Amino acid sequence: xxxxxxxxxxxxxxIWAYTMKLSDGFTKPLYTSITLVTMVCSFAxxxxxxxxxxxGTAYMIWTGIGALGAFVIGVTFLGEALTPLRVxxxxxxxxxxxLMKLATK
Numbered sequence: 001x002x003x004x005x006x007x008x009x010x011x012x013x014x015i016w017a018y019t020m021k022l023s024d025g026f027t028k029p030l031y032t033s034i035t036l037v038t039m040v041c042s043f044a045x046x047x048x049x050x051x052x053x054x055x056g057t058a059y060m061i062w063t064g065i066g067a068l069g070a071f072v073i074g075v076t077f078l079g080e081a082l083t084p085l086r087v088x089x090x091x092x093x094x095x096x097x098x099l100m101k102l103a104t105k
């Protein structure tokens with residue numbers, strides 16, 4: 001169950017990163033509100049997952065999900081560049097997350 005909480009926490013991290021961008025420096029109340037609520041949800045779920053999972057594993061997976069998700073959102077919805085080097089970097093990050101999961105009991 002802690003892995004489910006951790007994955008959900010990572011999902012909320014993707015949402016808050018995206019809505020933070022859309023908030024335009026916290027000047028748009030709707031996106032600012034969504035950002036703050038999803039931040040709290042993300043941190044709360046991370047803290048629950050960390051009751052069982054090792055700190056390094058939980059934090060790395062959480063930030064990795066957020067980073068990869070933000071990368072995909074940026075490319076898909078914000079018109080950010082999808083260059084070969086950025087794709088390789090994302091794949092390296094993904095491989096690190098998979099290895100961390102496999103290395104954790």
